Amino acid sequence: MAIIRPFNGLRPQAELAAKVAARPYDVLSSAEAKAAASGNPYAYYHVSKSEIDLPDGTDIHSQAVYEKAAENLQRFIKEGTLFQDAQPCYYIYKLVMDGRSQVGLVCASAITDYNAGIIKKHEFTRPDKELDRINHIKTTRAQTGNVFLAYEDVPELNVVIDHWQQAQAPAYDFTAEDGIQHTVWVVNDANTVQQITTLFAEKVPCTYIADGHHRAASASLVQKEFAEKGMIKSPEEPANFFLTTIFPASQLAILDYNRLVKDLNGHSEADLLSRLDYDFTVEEIGHLPQQPSMLHEFSMYLGGRWYRLVAREGTYTTDPIGILDVTILQNNVLDKLLGIKDPRTDKRIDFVGGIRGLQELVKRVDSGDMKVAFALYPVTIQQLFDIADSGNVMPPKSTWFEPKLRDGLITQVI
Structure with a gap:
């Protein structure tokens, strides 16, 4: 069954959320990121695409880029652009695109689940892309990009998540320049947190990677290295988990x-x-x-x-x-x-x-x-599940998920 945990999210001040929020690092070029961050010192691209702050022509896989990302992340923390929640929380993330909404749970998913196949894959990963994320995670000591997971609907979970949205005010609510609305709630009630953790452990036999195979693989390899070096002292340490947002299958749309x-x-x-x-x-x-x-x-x-x-x-x-x-x-x-x-x-x-x-x-x-x-x-979500369940992988460039999660709204520090 699926093991998830709340975590102490690193996130922006409410008034800066829209300025911090950035498209995923792997959907735009360095030039596009530089243009998007122009005039915006709060843009998370300074962390996720930190080559924009280095001379043109800098190798985007050089150590200088990862060190600049770590420097910029620490600057965001020092200046108060980002702060860390004092207690472990879950986060509810709602996206609305063209009138259609999907609501996911931001949590820390267990790397043991990934290694054991409880978190199921449908794509091959490339070593060069894994190494890029490994170096980024190790240098920043943070997981800055979300892994997008899906699961078969659990009505009891839907009830808990729906109730929290209705009963609590969101921490963030803004519409990005592409017209997609992003709304985030912080789930900081200990009883509700425990209820969500238990429901996943009892009702969700597995989850499926929809997007973010390289981020998941890299987190697993970093955890393995840290464990071998004696850098992990307990099973509940953050490095044993990775940053995920998990959506019920019925709410997801795959584009052609x-x-x-x-x-x-x-x-x-x-x-x-x-x-x-x-x-x-x-x-x-x-x-x-x-x-x-x-x-x-x-x-x-x-x-x-x-x-x-x-x-x-x-x-x-x-x-x-x-x-x-x-x-x-x-x-x-x-x-x-x-x-x-x-x-x-x-x-x-x-x-x-x-x-x-x-x-x-x-x-x-x-x-x-x-x-x-x-x-x-478009490929259907059931086809994706069937392939992952069979242990096969999809042909390249089979699925395109929209809307995309924004980087920077919630980061996991390890």
């Missing part, structure tokens, strides 16, 4: 994650359409983009026109990986027709999160930068 390809692998447009007809029903739908309306349906933009592709029976299997639309597209189009064997490394393919809309696909193809685009129906 679409594909662009630079060329047609020697095929003409007419030839590609003809060859696609072996594995798909192909229907021209005109100049206006249309989102796929169901699983196994794809929208393709080619030569200024949109086409609907529906996978024929026999082009996919029913196992958790084979039934995914990303697998169907990879096997029957990207590999078979366009010669893209490994989408992780092939430079001819690019990926666009659904948050940017289908017009982004049109723009990239019409500009001549890309030759063809494919829009996919």
Whole structure:
């Protein structure tokens, strides 16, 4: 069963929350972070993307960057921008995007659960990206980025969390520049804290990583190193846990994650359409983009026109990986027709999160930068759970979660 703990969150003064809050470190470039932090000395980018405070051209994985992050974090604490709660708390984090809300619990999740597979994964991690977060955690002695977890709904937990929201005033409530509303409540009542801890221990058999595989893996590796060096004295020390926000599955939405390809692998447009007809029903739908309306349906933009592709029976299997639309597209189009064997490394393919809309696909193809685009129906949360339960991993760039949690609103010090 899931082990979670309250913790002494490091967080901003209420009047500074909107200025501190930053997009996750891995969804924007250094240049974008520098622009976002311009004129804002409180922006958490000074911690999460601290290369913005160093000379242009600085290696973002150099020790100087991690040391600057630690320096800036300590400055935020010294100047009072951030303060640490005196007692262990849980935090309720509500996000509202386009009228749809999702409410999660910010907590410390046990690294033993991660190591034992109680916290389930669906992606591979890369050693270079792990090392970056390892060095950031070790140097700052803080977990500055959230791991986004999901769990099967537990009605009793929903009741407790809903009651706290209704009975208590939020610590933070603001709408960011992208229109997403962020509201945070501090759960500091000892009885309620214990009730939440017990409900997870009794009612939640496992959780699933939705986003943040590298952050979770890095926290585990840091804990292992600290334990081997004798730096951890008790099971309840913060280094034995990592910063997570856990959402009930019913509230989550996964957006489409679409594909662009630079060329047609020697095929003409007419030839590609003809060859696609072996594995798909192909229907021209005109100049206006249309989102796929169901699983196994794809929208393709080619030569200024949109086409609907529906996978024929026999082009996919029913196992958790084979039934995914990303697998169907990879096997029957990207590999078979366009010669893209490994989408992780092939430079001819690019990926666009659904948050940017289908017009982004049109723009990239019409500009001549890309030759063809494919829009996919989103992976379902149940498909993600099925794959994680089976011990498999998803193909690359399968899921895009929105809205994103903001860094800086709650940090765990280790």
